[in-house]
Amino acid sequence: MPRLFYAVHLPSELQEELTPAVQSLKQFCSHARPVPKDSLHLTLLFLGEQPESALPDFFTIGSQVVSTARPCNVALGPVGFFPKVSFLTLTGEFETLALISHSLLETCQDYLEQPEDRPFKPHITLARHKQNIRPTEKEKIRETFAPFVGRSWVITEMILFESELSPKGPKYTALRRFHFSG
Numbered sequence: 816m817p818r819l820f821y822a823v824h825l826p827s828e829l830q831e832e833l834t835p836a837v838q839s840l841k842q843f844c845s846h847a848r849p850v851p852k853d854s855l856h857l858t859l860l861f862l863g864e865q866p867e868s869a870l871p872d873f874f875t876i877g878s879q880v881v882s883t884a885r886p887c888n889v890a891l892g893p894v895g896f897f898p899k900v901s902f903l904t905l906t907g908e909f910e911t912l913a914l915i916s917h918s919l920l921e922t923c924q925d926y927l928e929q930p931e932d933r934p935f936k937p938h939i940t941l942a943r944h945k946q947n948i949r950p951t952e953k954e955k956i957r958e959t960f961a962p963f964v965g966r967s968w969v970i971t972e973m974i975l976f977e978s979e980l981s982p983k984g985p986k987y988t989a990l991r992r993f994h995f996s997g
Contacts, residue, residue, distance in 0.1 A: 816864040816865060816866055816867065817864070817865060817867060817870070817977045817990075818862075818863060818864050818865075818977065818978045818979070818980065819862040819863070819864075819865050819873065819975060819976065819977055819978070819990075820858055820859075820860065820861040820862055820975075820976050820978060821858070821859040821860045821862070821877060821919055821973055821974070821975055821976075822856040822857055822858045822859055822973070822974055822976055823856060823857040823859065823912070823970050823972070823973055823974070824855075824856050824974055824989075825855045825856065825857075825939065825968075826968050829855075829966060829968060830852045830853070830855050831852070832963070832966075833852075833855060833963060834852040836959050836960060836963070837849045837850060837852075837855075837941050837942065839959060840901070840941065840942050840956065840959070843952065843955050844942070844944065844948070844952045844955070844956070846944050846945040846946045847901070847942040847943075847944050848942055848943045848944070848945070848984065849941065849942045850940050850941055850942060850943075851984065853987065854984075854985065854987055855939055855940075856939065856974075856976075856987070857905065857912070857937055857938070857939055859912065859915055859916045859919055859935075859973060860916060860919040860920055860923060862923060862926060862927065863927065863928055863929075865926060869926060870990070872926075873923075873926075873975055873991075874975065874990075874991050876919065876922050876923060877919075877973060877975050877991060877993040878993055879922075880915055880918045880919055880922060880973075880993075881915060881972075881973050881993045881994070881995050881996070882996060882997070883996070883997040884911050884914075884915055884973075884995040884996070884997050885911055885995060885997040886969050886970060886971045886995050887907065887908035887909070887910075887911040887912060887969065887970050887995075888907050888908050888967055888968075888969055888970075889905050889906065889907035889908065889909070889912075889937075889967065889968065889969075889970055890905065890906050890907050890964075890965055890966060890967035890968075891903050891904075891905065891906075891939070891960075891963050891964055891965065891966045891967075892904035892905055892906045892964060893957065893960075893961070893964055894941070894953075894956050894957045894960045895938060896948055896953060896956075898947050898948075899943060899944045899945070899946065899947060899948070900940055900942070900943055900944065901940075901941045901942050901944065901948060901953075901956050902938040902939055902940045902941055903938060903939040903941060903960060903963070904937070904938055905937040905938060905939065907967065909935075909937055911970075911995075912935070912937060912970070913935050915973065916935040917935065941956075941960070970995070971994060971995050972992050972993060972994045972995060973992075973993045973995075974989045974990075974991070974992050974993070975989075975990045975991045975993070976988065976989055976990065977990055
């Protein structure tokens with residue numbers, strides 16, 4: 816069964832610029848597992864493992880949900896942390912993304928084993944950590960990504976991804992793109 820999620824991909828030029836900084840996390844944070852360049856994204860809804868037969872439903876849902884969505888401007892914000900995750904926050908026009916995330920959640924409710932109950936918090940994961948991040952490491956991560964704060968772009972599409980897990984980390988494959996047409 817494919818493991819699926821709806822997300823927004825970062826523009827390729829921004830991926831290129833961020834990648835050296837993301838990979839540098841290993842130099843001062845040995846327990847960090849940096850996110851590969853092609854995997855930098857903003858998750859709108861994680862669907863988990865789904866039967867292959869449900870793919871047409873997810874294609875239809877994606878098309879319907881973004882059919883009236885307008886492109887939105889976003890920018891990278893400062894670094895944030897969960898206990899074992901470092902991420903970039905986002906700023907900008909989130910009304911559209913929050914509506915899309917909420918609509919996807921409502922529409923896909925019957926497909927989800929454990930429906931998401933946390934509010935939408937837009938972020939780009941930089942690395943997962945094998946242990947809690949120490950205060951000195953947090954400060955170094957903040958310094959490393961400070962030059963990227965304010966980098967902006969316009970989001971014009973959502974993607975349904977398949978995530979294949981492996982010992983080297985997940986590999987993401989775009990299954991369908993949904994263009995904002997509002």
